[in-house]
Structure formats: structure tokens, C-alpha cells
Amino acid sequence: MNLQEAADRAEQILDGTLAGIKPEVEAARGPSSDSVCTDRKNDGVGTKTVTRRRYVMTIISEDRRGNFLGVIERQWKRNGYEITSVRRNKEMPAIFASTPEGFRVSLEIGYKGQASFVVTSPCATESEVTEAPREPIDPDSPAGKGLPYAHSDFWSADTPLSSPSPGAGG
8 A cells, every 4th residue: 555545545534434423523634644654664665654634623512522432432343443542531532443454543532622533544655645635724713723613512512411322323
């Protein structure tokens, strides 16, 4: 696999993850990056990994963060991902997994409920990589200041759920 193929697969993983969230959330592409592969073989071939990001612009309230992570964990497990670690922190929880083909995926909840997804590829051979298109963010908007801005009647609610979250079946 070359870096472009790895980047394309990372985008598919992110798109699939976001499509499985019900009710849906708003998300924006973050910056892409690549780095030298740390577990490359000594075969003389230069290899790198590629990382793609998505920032959830919907506010995930403290009362719904556990539900949000649960939806993602169940979805990832259904797709054959192995959960490698869970950060059980009430304010900034996270879940980390790996796909069957060796991509590392994570969901981390940060400041004020800002959720972000990161996918890093396994080692891939160097190649040209196109940057995924990103919408410009108004610097005066909450998103321009690094804060989520979209309100969701479900995900932004300040009340805990009394029943399973929508789309959580399975």
C-alpha cells in the first residue's frame, strides 16, 4: 500500500464512522500529516504513515459523552476493530482501536465536549498524497476559536439517557 492508498482508506474509515452516528453530528476535516514509520523493516525502502483527522463540531454534553463513545465502540466492534484502550475520564474520555488491516483509530473528547477522530495508517511506501478538501472556517466563529458550535437536541442535552441511545442496537 502506498501513502495515497493509505490516505484514501483513512478517509473511508472516518466517513464510515461518522455515517454510523445517529442522530448525526456535524464534522469538519482536520489537517493531514505524515511521519516516518517507526516499525519499518530494514529493506531499504523509505516508508511513512499518514494521519487523517475529523473534528466533531457538534457539542457533546458531559451527560452524553459516555453514550457517544458507546455508539462508536459498538460500531467499531461490529466492523471487526479491536479496542486497544479506553480512557475512562468523565470530562475527557477516549477510545482507541485498531482495524483488521492495521490502521489505528481514536475518538477523544476534549475541552467543552469537542470530539475528534484520528486515523493513522500502518507503514506504507512513500508516494504523492493529495490533501483532502477542507472547508474554510470563519476565524470569528466558535469553530475558529477551537470550540464546537453546533447544537444537537440529542447530543448536546444536559440530561442523562434513561434508555439506550438511538442507533445503538447491536
